[in-house]
Each structure stands twice: as structure tokens, then as C-alpha cells.
Amino acid sequence: MLKKHKPKLAVWKFASCDGCQLSLLDCEDELLAVAGAVEIAYFPEASRATMRPPYDLSLVEGSITTAHDAERIQDIRRVSKSLITIGACATAGGIQSLRNFADVQDFINIVYASPEYINTLATSTPIATHVFVDYQLRGCPINKMQLVEVINAYLNGRKPNIASHSVCIECKRRGTTCVMVAHGTPCLGPVTHAGCGAICPAYNRGCYGCFGPMETPNTSALSTQWHETLGVDKDDIIRVFRGFNAFAEEFRKESDYYESAK
Amino acid sequence: MNPQSRTLKVDYLARVEGEGAMHLKIHNGQVDEVRLEIFEPPRFFEAFLQGRKYGEAPDITARICGICPIAYQMSAVHAMERAFGITVNGPLRELRRLIYCGEWIESHVLHVSMLHAPDFLGYPDVIQMSQDHPEIVQKALKLKKTGNDIVNLLGGREIHPINVRVGGFYRIPTKKEFAPLIERLKWARETALEMVRWTSTLPQHEFEQDYEFVALRHPDEYPFNEGRLVSNKGLDIEIGEYEQHFTELHLPHSTALHSVIDGARTYFTGPLARYSLNFDKLSPLAQDAAKEAGLGSACNNPFQSIIVRSVETLYACDEALRILEQFVMPDQPAVEIEPQAGTGYSCTEAPRGILYHRYQLDDNGLIMNAKIVPPTSQNQRSIENDLRQFALPRLDLSDDDLTWQCEQAIRNYDPCISCSTHFLKLHIERT
Numbered sequence: 001m002l003k004k005h006k007p008k009l010a011v012w013k014f015a016s017c018d019g020c021q022l023s024l025l026d027c028e029d030e031l032l033a034v035a036g037a038v039e040i041a042y043f044p045e046a047s048r049a050t051m052r053p054p055y056d057l058s059l060v061e062g063s064i065t066t067a068h069d070a071e072r073i074q075d076i077r078r079v080s081k082s083l084i085t086i087g088a089c090a091t092a093g094g095i096q097s098l099r100n101f102a103d104v105q106d107f108i109n110i111v112y113a114s115p116e117y118i119n120t121l122a123t124s125t126p127i128a129t130h131v132f133v134d135y136q137l138r139g140c141p142i143n144k145m146q147l148v149e150v151i152n153a154y155l156n157g158r159k160p161n162i163a164s165h166s167v168c169i170e171c172k173r174r175g176t177t178c179v180m181v182a183h184g185t186p187c188l189g190p191v192t193h194a195g196c197g198a199i200c201p202a203y204n205r206g207c208y209g210c211f212g213p214m215e216t217p218n219t220s221a222l223s224t225q226w227h228e229t230l231g232v233d234k235d236d237i238i239r240v241f242r243g244f245n246a247f248a249e250e251f252r253k254e255s256d257y258y259e260s261a262k
Numbered sequence: 263m264n265p266q267s268r269t270l271k272v273d274y275l276a277r278v279e280g281e282g283a284m285h286l287k288i289h290n291g292q293v294d295e296v297r298l299e300i301f302e303p304p305r306f307f308e309a310f311l312q313g314r315k316y317g318e319a320p321d322i323t324a325r326i327c328g329i330c331p332i333a334y335q336m337s338a339v340h341a342m343e344r345a346f347g348i349t350v351n352g353p354l355r356e357l358r359r360l361i362y363c364g365e366w367i368e369s370h371v372l373h374v375s376m377l378h379a380p381d382f383l384g385y386p387d388v389i390q391m392s393q394d395h396p397e398i399v400q401k402a403l404k405l406k407k408t409g410n411d412i413v414n415l416l417g418g419r420e421i422h423p424i425n426v427r428v429g430g431f432y433r434i435p436t437k438k439e440f441a442p443l444i445e446r447l448k449w450a451r452e453t454a455l456e457m458v459r460w461t462s463t464l465p466q467h468e469f470e471q472d473y474e475f476v477a478l479r480h481p482d483e484y485p486f487n488e489g490r491l492v493s494n495k496g497l498d499i500e501i502g503e504y505e506q507h508f509t510e511l512h513l514p515h516s517t518a519l520h521s522v523i524d525g526a527r528t529y530f531t532g533p534l535a536r537y538s539l540n541f542d543k544l545s546p547l548a549q550d551a552a553k554e555a556g557l558g559s560a561c562n563n564p565f566q567s568i569i570v571r572s573v574e575t576l577y578a579c580d581e582a583l584r585i586l587e588q589f590v591m592p593d594q595p596a597v598e599i600e601p602q603a604g605t606g607y608s609c610t611e612a613p614r615g616i617l618y619h620r621y622q623l624d625d626n627g628l629i630m631n632a633k634i635v636p637p638t639s640q641n642q643r644s645i646e647n648d649l650r651q652f653a654l655p656r657l658d659l660s661d662d663d664l665t666w667q668c669e670q671a672i673r674n675y676d677p678c679i680s681c682s683t684h685f686l687k688l689h690i691e692r693t
Contacts, residue, residue, distance in 0.1 A: 015303045018678075019328020019421040025376060026368075026420055028407040032399070035389045046376065047387030048669065065303045095325050098310040107309035110631075113510075120304055141328060141421040199418045203425045204595075205432040208321065210422070239314060244325065 007056035007155055010042035012076055014062025014069050015096055015124060020087035021045055021061045023144040030148050037155060053079035057154050059147075060133075063089040063096060063124045070121070070130060077131040082154050085127045086147065088140035088244045092212050095140075097124040097247035101255075124247070135160060140210040140244035143195050163194050166214045167207050170198035179206055186226050188240060191217035191250070212245035219254040234258050267291075268661065282677065284668060286653060293657075296649045298642055298672065308632045316342045316601060316627040317428055323619070323634065324422045329372070329678055332365035332413060333612030335426040336487055337619040337634075342428045345606025345623050346599060353592040354430045355487075356585045361416045361426070362486040362610075363582035367409025367450070368420065369613035370533075370571040370578075373676045374461060375402035378568050381670040382464040398460065401453055405575070408450040411443060412582060430596030440586055447583045454576035455551055461569045462555035467667075469652055470562040473644065474527055475535035478611055484543040484577060485536065487610045492539055494560070497523060501609045504618055508635070521640040528643045531615030532675060533570045534561055545584075548577040564648060564674035571676075601627025612637050614676050638677045645675050 011021050025031065025046060041051035058080035064070050077083055085091045093100065099107050104122045108115045127133055137150055137160075146162055153160040163169070167189035171178065179185040179201045187206030189198065193214040200207045213219070219241070226232040241255035269287050282302070287295035307326055314322060319338040324331035336358060343350060350358070375398070376388040385391040392399035410420040415435050417423025425431050478485035479492045492498045499507060511520045523529050538560035541549065552573045561570055607620040615637030622630045652671045656664055 015305055017325050017328040019325075019331070022328045022421060025372060026410060028403040028410070031403065032389075032392060035392075040387070040389060043387075047389065048666075049386035049390070065305070069303065094305075095307075095310070095322060096305040099306055102310070104306075107306040108304075110309040110312070111304065111306055118304060124305075140325065141419075196419070200424050200432075203418050203431075203433040205424065205427075208424075236315070239318065243321075 006037070006039040008041035008051060008054075009038040009151070010053075010055040010058045010076075010080065011045070012042075012058060012060045012062075013045070014060065014073070014090065014127070015065040016062030016087065016089040016094065018045065018061070019141040020090075020139075020147075021059070023086075023142055023147055024059075027144050027148060034148065034151060038151070054081065055079060056081045057151065058083045059151075060085050060090050060127050061087055063093045063126060064130055065096060065121050065124045066119060067121060073127060073130050082134045083127075083131065084135045084137060084150060084154065085133050086137045087142050088138065088210065088212060089124075090127045091136040091138055091248075092245040093124045093126050093247035095244050095246070098242060099124055100247055101242065126247070137162070138193050138211040139195050143197070146195055164215050165194050166190055166217070167192045167194055167196070167198050167201075167211070170194050170196070171201050174198050174202060176201045179204065180230075184230055186230050186232050186236075186240070188222070191219050191222050208240060209243050209245055209251065212248045213250035217250050219250055220257070223254055223258070234262070282672075284649070284665075284672060286649060286668060288653070288657060291657060293650050293653050296646045296653075298645050298649070298677075308634060311621075311629050311632040314629050316345075316621070316623055316629065317599075319619075319621065319629065319632075320426050320428065321422075321424075326634070326636070327678055328421050330365060330369055330612045330614065330617075331422050332361055332417065332426070333610060333617050334619075335423065336362060336610045337608045337612075337617045338621075339426060339428045340487055340608035340610065341606040341619040341621050342623075343597075343606065344608060345604040345621060346428075346602055347604075348429065348597055348599065350430060350597055353590050354595075354597070356588070357416060357431065357434065357592075359483075359486050360582055360585045361413060361423070363578040363585070364409045364412025364416070366578040366613050367454075367575055367582075368406055368413060369409075369676075370575045371402055371406035371409060371457075373613075373673075374457065374568055374571050374575070375399065375406070377676070378571075378670075378673050379461070379464065381666070381673060382466075382568065402457070405450050405453045405457065408443075408446050409578070411446060415439060415443065427596055429599045430592070430594070432595060434592055434595045437589060437591065440589060444583065444586050447579055447586065451547075451576065451579040451583060454572065454579045455547075458551045458555050458569060458572040458576055461572045462557075464568065466563070467565045467652075468563070469565055469648075469671075471564070471648065471651060473530040473534075473562060474523065475538050475560075476523070476529045476531050476616065476640075477536040477539045478609065478616065479539055480543070482543075484540050484545075484581070485611050487608075491609060491616070493523070493529065494539060495527070501607055501618075504607065504609060505620070505633075508618075508640075510635070510639070520643040521635065522643065528647060529640065530564075530644045531637050531640050532567070533574050533613075533615075534564060534567050535615065536611060537561055537570045537573065544573070544577050545580045547580050548573050551576055564671070567674050567676075599627075601625070614638060614678050615641060636678070638675070641675050641677065645672055645677065648674070 478489035480489035
């Protein structure tokens with residue numbers, strides 16, 4: 001009989017806030033069960049013990065913003081059987097991808113007194129720009145139950161059961177009255193990927209797109225509605241698409257369209 | 263190997279939030295060089311905040327740190343309100359304290375039980391610790407969850423909550439929604455008390471230092487969002503004077519910004535500082551628990567921060583219960599905002615210490631410039647001083663033991679390196 005070994009899990013960090021990997025530690029009810037099912041082989045935020053590569057499953061948080069990190073992700077891919085990106089930074093470049101719409105040198109000069117010490121790339125890019133990614137989990141931050149589902153799926157060799165519809169569907173399922181129809185509150189729900197559980201409309205505010213674009217979103221129809229019916233300023237439309245998923249293609253195109261029309 | 267001359271290096275510090283490294287150079291029985299290296303890549307928040315609307319600041323700055331997003335949201339909203347000349351009082355003010363209680367509980371218990379306690383007991387992580395101490399770990403997880411439950415309900419979710427806005431909240435949960443929290447918090451308060459007792463039994467290092475502690479101080483309460491900035495060495499200022507007294511130095515042998523008071527003085531912010539400057543404002547329950555745990559009204563041993571964090575957790579449970587039991591539904595979820603040109607600043611007590619925000623706004627409420635000083639950059643110099651003092655009498659230890667104990671000394675500060683707004687990549691210089 002083959003000797004069974006526990007799959008080795010590694011958690012990697014690039015430019016990010018740590019919130020997505022914290023989601024794993026925030027699984028207060030599931031953490032010990034997850035830890036029982038896998039060998040936590042590399043997870044510096046949680047442990048000073050590390051195991052040598054290769055790893056069965058690598059979770060990658062954060063975006064690529066330095067030359068060193070661009071090399072590091074290649075090494076990680078090489079030693080990982082499956083590689084899953086977790087969160088908006090890793091899947092879309094994150095809020096720090098706002099540098100992609102500006103001159104990074106200006107950014108450096110604004111923040112740092114001695115710009116010569118800063119060693120950074122001109123862009124913040126998602127992991128999939130650099131290496132093959134097996135699965136991308138969305139969200140700023142990710143939904144921790146989806147994280148548990150993805151880990152579970154990969155450990156059992158099946159596809160993760162993660163819905164790809166819009167936030168609107170989640171609102172309907174939750175029974176939340178549409179904030180845009182009923183209150184005229186601008187909401188990105190119709191073009192935003194589900195996953196959060198439609199929290200914002202349940203708290204009387206419009207969705208602001210933490211989970212990035214859904215599959216084939218009709219962003220121009222939505223922004224036209226925002227502008228013409230709800231009276232949203234064009235600069236505000238640019239700002240809302242340039243949020244935590246600013247560099248995701250569909251959101252980027254929409255903000256670029258309004259900027260070029262200025 | 264000559265133990266009197268060696269270099270200790272930890273390339274990737276574990277159990278801290280973010281990416282950092284430690285470098286310690288020992289030569290002829292002296293600590294030659296100590297460096298806490300930060301290689302968290304810069305993310306340029308202060309740059310891309312320019313041109314954003316005032317109302318976006320709490321959502322955007324929360325993303326600086328996934329561990330303490332409430333701290334960023336609280337500093338941001340108070341700074342904006344100051345710029346617009348608005349004060350948020352009554353039940354809304356109480357609810358802001360409540361959500362901060364939630365974050366302190368969640369963040370402190372994470373650090374005490376999952377990141378710091380394993381050092382005291384000789385485990386590499388909490389998972390291994392849980393095999394020998396399952397009950398302690400399970401209780402800690404449930405206690406942590408109670409903190410997250412508060413943030414989850416009032417904030418909408420634990421990480422990067424969505425319900426905080428300039429002026430108040432988007433929606434106030436109903437009394438019925440809050441009700442289950444009260445029972446959970448009663449359990450949490452008991453458990454936090456047990457945590458204080460348990461942490462006081464952990465083996466301690468004798469290591470007292472003469473620190474300058476800096477924290478908020480408020481006439482009536484243990485500080486979260488308001489107060490003057492004071493120290494035990496004579497500092498006593500309004501938040502608006504922050505930048506006249508606190509500067510970030512660029513030292514010739516380090517590229518990390520080190521924050522100092524009045525051009526020279528190293529200081530210490532965080533639970534130890536808050537506790538030592540505000541012991542009299544803790545609830546009677548928290549004060550008694552601290553005394554029972556052997557703490558005085560001030561604490562100068564950073565290794566005992568694990569006890570102080572537990573005392574603050576107990577206080578946060580106690581305070582959250584007080585707020586919930588006296589809860590009155592506010593008339594409106596938020597105060598009306600009328601943007602106007604001006605400058606606003608605020609300093610609040612993040613779990614790890616003071617977090618300063620300053621924004622300059624134009625007539626439309628667009629941010630013209632922003633300054634954010636997170637707690638860990640302020641503690642960096644103090645961490646390095648501690649390492650130097652701590653390592654010197656322990657040079658006889660093996661590399662492995664000395665390295666681990668130095669890591670523990672760094673973790674005393676619960677450093678949160680993701681708060682990278684003011685960290686620079688470090689270039690190594692050797693002499």
C-alpha cells in the first residue's frame with residue numbers, strides 16, 4: 001500500500017496588506033481542522049518552522065511590484081504543484097496598481113524623502129501576468145469560507161464550487177432591496193463578481209467592487225446609467241472603477257474611457 | 263566557532279505581519295550592529311490618495327493593513343471630521359469605541375495566543391502548541407472570534423469593514439442584532455480574565471528598560487479615538503502639534519525612517535505605553551486583574567506586553583459590554599457632512615500603538631495631500647535598542663537560542679510591517 005502523506009501547504013506574500021492570509025487565521029472554527037488535514041509547510045505569518053519544497057498547494061497573496069519579486073514568483077511556481085492566488089492584489093494588482101495609471105517616479109517623490117533608495121517597478125501586476133495560475137480567488141479581502149472551499153477542493157482533486165455571477169444575485173438571495181432602484185444609490189453590484197455576500201447593499205450603501213469584474217460585465221451600460229440617471233460626476237465614475245481592482249481589464253477599460261473623454 | 267564574534271541573521275521574520283528581517287552583528291563580545299530590516303515593497307498610499315474624495319479615505323486606508331483596518335478607518339474619519347469642523351457625539355461616538363474594542367480583542371488575542379505565546383513555551387507555532395494545550399488554543403480562538411463578531415456585525419465584515427463612514431456609519435444594526443453579542447461578550451470577559459492569569463504564569467525574561475512611552479490620554483476614558491498625546495517624560499500636546507514634535511529621521515547607516523520626538527528622543531508606543539500612561543482609566547475589573555497578575559501601574563518589561571495585551575483584551579470586553587448594555591439607537595446613522603477646504607488630523611490607538619493621519623482638502627473635499635504614520639515605524643528605533651540591550655548579556659547562548667530569543671524580543675512589539683507607507687527598503691552597509 002502506498003504510504004499516505006499529508007499535502008504540504010505554503011502561503012506566500014507579495015505587495016499586500018496581509019489581510020487575505022490573515023483570513024486563514026480568522027477561520028477560528030476551521031483552523032485546527034485545516035491544520036489537521038494539511039502539513040503547514042511554509043507560512044511565516046503563523047510559524048517560524050518551515051519545510052523544504054516542493055509544496056502541493058501554494059496560496060499566493062499580493063502583487064508583483066519589484067524586480068526581485070518578479071523572480072521570486074518564478075521560483076515559487078517551480079516548487080508548487082498547484083498555485084492559487086488569493087485576493088485582489090494577487091489577481092488584479094490591488095489598490096497599489098493605481099501607480100500603473102501614473103508615473104511611479106512622481107509617487108516615489110511624494111512619499112519618500114530620499115527617492116534614490118526606493119527600488120520598485122513602474123507597475124503593480126497580478127501574479128498571472130508572470131506565471132501560470134491554477135485558480136484565482138477574488139476579493140479585497142477574500143471571503144474566508146471560499147478560501148476553505150478552495151483548499152478543500154484542491155486537496156480532493158475537484159473544482160472549487162465558487163459562483164461567478166454578479167453581486168446582484170447575492171442581493172436577491174439575501175432579500176436585500178436594490179439600493180440603486182429604490183434609493184438611487186450608485187452601486188457596482190451589476191458588474192461585480194459575487195463572493196462577499198452582497199454586504200454593502202445590506203448596510204445601505206452601494207457596492208464598490210471589492211471582488212472585481214464579473215464575467216463579461218456590461219460596465220458601459222452601468223456607468224451610463226450612473227451618469228445620466230443618477231447624475232454621477234464623470235470624475236467619480238473614474239474613481240470608483242479605479243479602486244481595489246483598478247487594473248482588472250474591464251474596470252481599467254471603463255476608467256480609461258472616461259479619462260480619455262475628458 | 264568563536265561565540266564572541268559572529269553574525270546572526272533571520273532572513274524572514276516569522277509570526278509578524280508583513281516582511282521583515284533581523285540583522286545582528288557581534289564583534290569581540292560587543293553588539294556591533296543591530297538592524298531590523300524592512301523589505302515590504304512600498305505601496306504609495308499617500309501618493310494615490312491625492313485626488314481621491316474625502317469619503318474614500320476610510321475604505322482606501324483600511325487596505326494598508328488587514329490586521330488593523332478599523333484603526334485606519336478611525337484615524338481617517340476623525341481627521342476628515344476635524345477638517346470639516348464636525349464632532350460626532352453620543353451613541354455614534356460610543357459605537358466607534360465599540361468597533362475599536364472588537365479590533366483590539368481580535369488583534370490582541372491573535373498576537374497573544376497565536377503569534378507570541380508559542381515563543382514563551384518553545385513552540386514554532388500555535389498549531390504545534392495546540393497539540394499540548396488544546397483547551398487554551400480553542401478558547402483563544404473563540405475569544406478572538408468574539409472580537410471579530412463585533413467588527414463583523416457593526417463593520418459588515420472582519421477584514422476591511424464596509425460600514426464605517428465619515429460622520430458615522432452607513433447603517434446601525436438594531437438592538438435585536440446586537441443582543442447575541444452580549445452573552446458572547448460575558449463569556450469573553452471571563453475568558454479574557456483567564457488569559458490574563460495564564461499569561462502571567464508564562465516564563466518571563468528580566469528585561470526592564472527606561473522607555474519614553476507615548477500614548478493618547480483622555481480625561482474620562484481609556485483612549486481609543488480621542489485625547490492629548492502624552493509621554494512619561496514631559497510630552498503633553500494636542501494632536502495638531504504632532505508634526506512639530508515628531509519627525510522621521512533619515513539616518514546615514516540605515517535607510518529606514520526612524521520616528522523620534524523633538525529631533526532626538528526614541529519612544530515607545532502600543533499596549534505597554536497606553537497601559538503605563540492610562541492605568542487609572544482602566545475599568546476596575548481590568549485594574550484588579552493586572553494587579554493580580556503582578557503588574558504595577560506601569561510596565562517597563564516589553565516581554566510582559568503579553569500580559570498587558572491580555573489586560574487590554576479584558577478591558578475591551580468590559581467596555582464593549584458597557585456600551586452594548588447602554589446602547590441607544592442613534593437618530594441618524596451618520597452626521598451630515600458639508601465638505602470644505604481645510605486640513606484635518608487625527609491620532610487614534612491602533613492595537614499596536616498610535617496611528618497618525620493628516621489630510622489637506624480642497625473646497626470639494628478632494629484630498630490634496632495625505633500623511634500617514636503607522637505605529638510600527640514609530641517603534642522601529644525602540645525595537646533596535648531593545649535588541650542591542652537584550653542580546654549583550656546573552657552572547658553565550660547558541661546561535662539558535664539567541665536568534666529565537668531576539669525574534670521574541672521583536673515580537674514583543676507585535677510589529678505590523680504591512681503598514682508600509684513609511685518603510686523604506688534597506689540597503690545593507692558593512693563596515
